[in-house]
Structures are given as structure tokens and as C-alpha cells.
Amino acid sequence: MKLGRIWNKLATPKRIPRFYSIIVGIVLVAGFIVPMAYDNHQLYPRPTPQLQIDEQDPFAPYDRGGTPLTAPGIVKSQYPQFAAKQGYVTGYLSPISILVSNTTLYFGTSIYSSPGGLIDEILYYSRGFDTVLESSILMMAFVVASWVALNFTMKRKED
């Protein structure tokens, strides 16, 4: 029975990733003909690329307004009612950051990746749960990899 043989072949572990990738590939090809309408009313929109840097903003490209500890920055989140201190993280600058941003125009990213800043607001506050998961994923991967490495690939004890 020919059909039976095809079914048997498809059930071999080694073939399945290949089979799966073919299926995903076929679906992806459909992406070329699907009309793609981009909704420009997005959450957390950002200014045109390079706009802030061209205007010599020391906090480019992550300047969203606000003054440290007094006024919150502008954040367009989904549920502002669920985040009591929204915008404060964005507006926060650590003392070092204030110092450095006064001396140079090209401070850019580093200021905002120190505690405070827009990405911190999203990563730790409004979408903080995502980061919990994300670091859990990393941790689990490390648990798995390090366990296997310690017990099998590095020590290679008899077992």
C-alpha cells in the first residue's frame, strides 16, 4: 500500500523538522500575495528615524520628555489606568546621566539604558511580565544546557 509507506516515512523523527520547514515556507510564500495594510495607530509610536539626532537632542532617539522625579514623560500605553506611576521611569535620569548629557550631544542610547528610560519603562513596568518570562526562558535554557554540559559533555564520567 503506497499511502501507508508515505505515512510511515513522514513519521520518522529526522524528517519532521524538514517537513515542518517546508510547510512554514509554503505559508510564508503566501505572504507575497497577501495585501499588507499597516495600521499607523500603534502603541508607543516613535518619532521619524534620525529626527531627534538631527535636531541635536542629547537624549536621541529616546527623548520622551519629562523631568526627573517631578514630571512624567509621555508614554502611549494600552492601559494607562493600570499603571499608577506611568511615565516616571521614562523621565528618570540617573545623576551620572544628567552629568554626561550636559557635556555631549551624542549621548544617545546609554543614558536611556541606565535605570530609567523608555525601554526600561516598557521592559520593567508596563510589559514587565514579558521580561519575567524572557529571563525565565534564558534561565531554563541555562539550566538545561549547564546540566547536560556538567554531567555529560564536560565530565564524561561513566554512567
Add this chain to the structure above:
Amino acid sequence: MDISILGGPILGIIPLGDIVLYFTPFNLFMFAAALAFTALIAISSTESQVEAEFGTLKNREVKVDKAEFKLRRFLAIVCGLATAGAMVTGDLFDFTLFVTLIGIVNIGIVAAVKEIDVLDAAFQYGLIAMIGTLPLFGGAALILASTGTISLLQIVQIPYTTSLMLFGSILFFLGVAGETGVAPFFATKAEMFRTPGSPFLLIIHLSSLLIIVRTIEILLIINKPF
């Protein structure tokens, strides 16, 4: 459209910033089931597998050794919690991360075994899980691009379905199928179940089936046929 025609009326929400968890009877049932099984796993010991040996009349007993047992139980509990979380989350991207976490933990549960066949299956499943991140995250991103939001409670209020949303959700479904490794790419996963340690194997199966069921709810929320 209202979310209550799918899983029943909303019984409550837990807001965590932009990520809002919601409970309908449907979500609550699966949440409770996942937690119940996780609790069961936490207190159970493993079985020892008895196999007949070739050529003699003796039996061979395959046991899970202590260190391996602890690691696998830990991973299984994490997997159970992740499944429970995925059942109630109301955020598309949060869901994808839960699914990925489940995928990696599933690989981990069988990664410590000694059978080559099982390891091979785990590796192939891992490959699928890695390929699956493209449709999974890509699909979520396309849905975000087409709707402007990834909160399911917001998406459900959009009255129409664009073709990009449909395309995104097909990709998303493929991604979930790859990440959890059940239908229709079943053989890799079934091969993994030959190893001893049944409570842990339960969680692999539990997570993938419940995730598939939940994905179907999510897809029905995103795509509105009428």
C-alpha cells in the same frame, strides 16, 4: 463581538501594566487543571520501567536516578506553571513567550535521558521549536502591525478582519504547533515519551494539548468571520 460567546462570561481580570490576565469559565477550567496536575507532579515519585531483556528470561528495570529526577521535577513544575499562565494571559506576546518557555522546558525534561533515540527526538523537536520562532513571533508581530495592539481584550473589539490579520494568525498557529510539537508533527514528540519518568511526561503532553486548545480560542478572538 464579545469575548463571552467563546468561553463564557468574564469572571475577573488581573492587570499587570499593559498585560491583563482575564478569566472566563473556559480559561479558569484549564488554569485549574494545569495547576492541579502541577501539584500532583510536585508530590509524586516516578515509576520504574520494567522491560524484558532479549535472549534471557530476565527483566531489566529502568529507573530515573536521583539528580536527574530533581532536575526533571523542577523543569516539570516550571512547565506546569507556564502552562497555567498561558491559559489566562490576555496578551498575545505574553502568550508567545509562555509557549516558548514551555518549548524549551519540554526539551529540557527529556534532555537528561540516556537513550540515544530519545535524545535524537529531543534534538529534532528542538530544531522544530527553533524554526517555530519565526512563524510564532513573526505572526504576533504582523498581528501587532495590522491592529496596532496586542491585547486580546482590545483586538476582540475590532469589528473587522484584514487579510494581514488572517495571515498573521495562520503563521501564529503554525508557530504554536511547531513550538509545542503536537499536531500535526507528532512523531518527534511521541518518540520522546519512551523514556521513564511518567509524571514529567504528563506535563509535556498536558502543556502542548492545552496550549493548542487555548490557541484556537485566541485565533477565534483575532479572526472574526462575521
Add this chain to the structure above:
Amino acid sequence: MNLMANILLNVTIAFLVGSILLGFQRKVMARIQMRPGPPIIQHLLHTFKFFLKESAFPKTAAMPFYIAITAMLCVIWVAAVIVGPVTEGSLLLFFAIYAIHKIVEHNAGSSSGSPYGKLSCVRAVFSAAAEVPLFAVLIIIYLKTGTMILSSIVTYQNQHGALLLSIPLAALMFFVLILSKSPYSPFSITKGKDIVSGYETEHLRGYLMFSESISWYMLLWIFLTVFIGGLNPVGYLIGMVIITAFVAFINALTPILNPNHSVMTQVTLAFIGIVGSVILLLY
């Protein structure tokens, strides 16, 4: 009526009717195969007998788990009765219940440590891949009626006629699913006689048979409610007897398929069913 009493009544009905239907199925099969066969109430008697017998636990079993898994099977099917006849809740919940049923089936096999149970477990995982797509007919129903709530589906059918006529392929898919859940069916690879009935050999049979009866009743109940709709109790009973007899005919005349082929047959049927139904819906 008091909710608690309602649940109790419905569970009792489900159990009794389910058991007798399963007994009836055996009888029909026996007659087709020119045997006298056991009496119709045999399944019911068996269940009681197993509740009274002393239980034995294998030394190799994974302990609290081994017992809890059978209790879990009972719990989920009682939950199904609550969602179904008692509150007429969401179809998606049935989907979830069915998924957990597959999980329990799988783990009942692996928790005893017996190699036969293990094979049954591996096959349960196999067959899950086929049965979950089959269960996805619920989505076709949703696409057709625009709701997942059972009471609304019944109302829809009162207005537009039975779904059996408008989406026959979906009904066929669901029927294949029912078929695969019946004893001695060509798709029952998890309980095949080649692996000594799989997980069923080892476990507390009383609980297993109890939930088996309820699950059989519930599957038929869902089929009748969703595809024919608005029946009175007598109508339900007649419908169940007819389907059981029909299933018995099929089971008596077919062998058990090889696991791969069983799964792939189901997947192929599911594929045909889903694609066909979607095409029918679009027209």
C-alpha cells in the same frame, strides 16, 4: 431545581445510560459475529464488580500519581456533565475537557511502569495528534453559527434547521471521533489487544469504567445536541441507541489498524473534513 441535585441526577443518568449503551454495543457486535454475547447490563455489572474487588498496586508504579490519575478521569467527565446537560456552557470547554482526557489516557498508561502501558502511552500521544484536529469540528460549528455556547447553538438550530444537514462533513468528523472512542474500534490503538488492552489492564478498573460510561454518553450527547439539537429525553435515547448500534456494526466488521495508519487515516479524514467544510461554508 437545586444545582447540586441537578448535577447528581445528570451524572447518574449519564452513568447508567452510558453503561447500558456500551453493553448494548457488545451485544450487537456479538450477534454480528454469530456469538450469543453477554447480557446488555454486563458493562454495568462489571463496573460494580470492580468497585467491590480488592485493588492491587504494582510495585513499579509512580505512587500518588497512579491513583490520582484515575480520579482525575472521573473528575473531568463529571465536569463535562456539568458543562453539558446541566449548564449548557461553552463548546470550547468540551474541547479542553477532551484534551485533558487525552492527557489522562496517556498518563494512565505510563504511570504503572508496565511496558504495555508504556506502549499505550506512546500511542495515546500519537493519536492525540489525530484526534485534536478531529475535535476541531467545533470551530466549523462556530463558523457556521457564530457562537460557542450550547444553548445558543440549539436556538440557532431551531431557527435554521439541524446542522447535520448544513455541515454534514463536520458531523462525519465528529462521528469518526466517537468511533475512535468506542471499544474494539479500528482506531482504538491505545487499548489494542496487541498490547494487552494498554493502560486498562493495570488501573483501578471501577473508576475507569465509570468514566468510560460517562464519556460515551457525553460524546453521543454532544453529537446529538450540536448536530440535531432541541431533542427531548426520548429523542436523545433513540438517537444514542441508533448511533451505538451503527458503531457496533463498524467495529464488528473492521480490524484494528496499525498505529501509524490509524493516525494518518484520522488525519486524512480530518483534513478532508475541514477543507470540505470550509469550502461548503464559503458557498
Add this chain to the structure above:
Amino acid sequence: MTATVLVPNVVSPVVVGLFLPAVFTGIIVGLIGLLSISYQKNDLHALILTDIVGIGMLIIVASVGTDLAESLVLPGLVVELAEIMAISEILMSREIRKQGKTVDLMPMPLNLDMEVLTTAPIFFAIILVAYGAFLSGFTGGAIAGGGILFYVITRLARGVPANIWEGLAGASGIAWCLWLVGFLIFFVAPDYWLLALFLSAFGVFIKVTFKASLVGVMGREEFKKE
């Protein structure tokens, strides 16, 4: 001087214009990767090629072009990294098992007399760790971790990895708890948001740093076997 546009109402037309080319690029790259995997017989090559698929995924996510998209790229990246690590380890474990115990890996003295390798490590490591500490948070962790990793790989000393390992892993676990506490403070006591922010930022920083340096320990064992 501050910018004229802080937060626009709608996404800038430049980004909207780039959306289609970016998504198509992502799809094309994904297709190339998928096709190559589909005819790839060798498992190691298939693993390497999944990286391409991951790049396709990141392009599609980035194409949305908002701040949200950027913060979604980060998890995508981490998932990719995590899965590659776990799966490559499983592949090695499988192969070692396949070869059997008799295959003794011959210790291979590695004579690398390159100037770069003796002077560069400390310098680079110090710079990177300092820079990472200054950045803190997610990126800081990655950068400082990279520094330690580099140092550990190239260092000639060959210590006892298991002990260091457990210490590092424990530290990163504590850091993870730190970060969880920070996250909870945000919602339980929003008035202490500054404390929460610092806990989160440094928790993640320490965690990511130690994770990356664990890779280094793994690598040292690999390359510096005497």
C-alpha cells in the same frame, strides 16, 4: 536642547513606507533558511542554519518600527540565543552517547602564541564590565557578560569549573529573584517605583552578566584543555 517631536500621534510615514520592504525581506530570508533546512541532511548544519530563520524573525518583528517593537525584539533575541545553546548541548550529548564510552577524547594542547591573546583579554574585559555596569539593565548585562566571557575563554588558567559554575549560577538565581521583587513593587507599591526600577535594572544586569560568563566557563573547559 530638546527635540520638536517627542511622541508623534501616528507612526511616521517613513516607517510605514519601510514596512513592506522590511516584511518582505524577513519573509525572503526566512524562506531561504527554511528551504535550506528542508534539504539539509546534516544535523549540525541544520542547527547552524536555524540562525538564518531567527534573523528573518527579528526583521519581521523590527519592521513594526515602534518602541514596542523594539522591546519585543529583545525577547526574540534572547529566545534565539537560549534555544541555540540548549539544543547544541543536546546534540553534543547525543553524539557522545552514540560514540560510546570507549571514545576517549584526546587532550589536545593548544599552542596559541598570539600577542592578542595575552594582552587583550584583561583590557577588554575591564572595559566591557565597566561599560556594562554603567549601562546596567539588559544591554549592560549582555555587554559585561560578553567581557567576562571573553576573559574566561582566553585566560590560560584552568580552574575547577564545577565550583565556579555553581557559584555563578546561584548568584544569577538570586539576581532573578531581585528582579522579580522589583517587578512586584511596581504594582503593589507604585510609590516606590524608583526602588523597583533599580532592583529590576540591576537584577537583570547581574543575571545576564553571570549567564553570559557561564558560557565562558563552558568554553574554557572546551578550548583550554591541557
Add this chain to the structure above:
Amino acid sequence: MSSILDLITITNVSAVVLIIGTLGVIALPKPIDKVIMLSILQGGLVGTIVAAKYLDVAMAAAIFDPIATVIFLIGIIKIDEIRKKKAKQKAGEEGILA
């Protein structure tokens, strides 16, 4: 004339360098040559980042690029050694057989 000179900006030069590096990495057969071309490629990346005026990112990139190069060098040398050793072993075995 000046219009042509206008084209010589950091961006365009980096783009050209990037393309050259790409072709080099793909086309050259030997791993060591590839590593050298990779450095050119990374130089192009740093140039582009500088053109975007993100100096601190450029700094990080400039630090990480040599690290990647060194990792590649270690890997290549190591793998070369293994292959040589294997070839020698094989030759030795054949010698014994002969």
C-alpha cells in the same frame, strides 16, 4: 564635479565597504582570509553607526568585533589542529597497513 564628491559621505563609503566585505567573506575560500574580510565588514558596520551618530553604540560595536574575530581565530586554529591530527592518524594507520 562637486555632485560626485558629495556622494563620498561616511554612509556611502561604509555601504561600499560593507558590500566589498560581504563579497569577500563569501567568495574567499580560506577561513583565515574570510576572517580578515569579516573585519572589513565590521569596519563598515562601525562606520555606518558613526554616520548615524550613535557614538556609544559604535564604541560597543568596536569592542565586540575584535572579540568575534578572536573567537573565530581560536575556533579555526583549534579545528585545524584537530583535522591535521586526524589526517596524520589516518596516514599512520595506512602506513602500518602498508
Add this chain to the structure above:
Amino acid sequence: MLDIYTWFYTGVVLVIIGSIGSVIGPGVNDPVIRTLNLEIPAIGLSLILLTYNSTIALLTYIAATTIITMILLRAIVRLEELGAEL
């Protein structure tokens, strides 16, 4: 403004050529060469991230690529050492 498009399309070209190169480029049957070629799409992606001004993502990506390279090379060397037939 033109700069943005230059970066973006250079990135696109790099990503596509690079991935084709690491799939069917000369000598890619050697895993080391394949990993080396994989650096090209990685740099292309960096350019695309730069276009969208996702600087923090870019920074993290540059760091992560190094780690991924390291992991892959470790696997390659180890498997080569084993003489594994995959």
C-alpha cells in the same frame, strides 16, 4: 533622510546575499565557513535595526551574536573532535 534608505537597503542586500551565501556559498559544507558566512546576515540585521533607531536592540544584538558564534563554534569543534558522523 537619504541616509536612512541607504542603511536600510544595504542591510537588506547584506541579509539576503549573506543568507544565500551561507546556504549555497563556496565551501559551506565546512561548518566553520558556514558560521563565518552567517556573520553577514547578522550585520545586515544590525543595519536594519539601526535604520529603525532601535539602538538598544542593536547593542544587545551585537553582544548576542558574539555569544551565539561562540556557542556554535564550541559545538562544531566538539563534534569535530568526536569525529561524529551526523
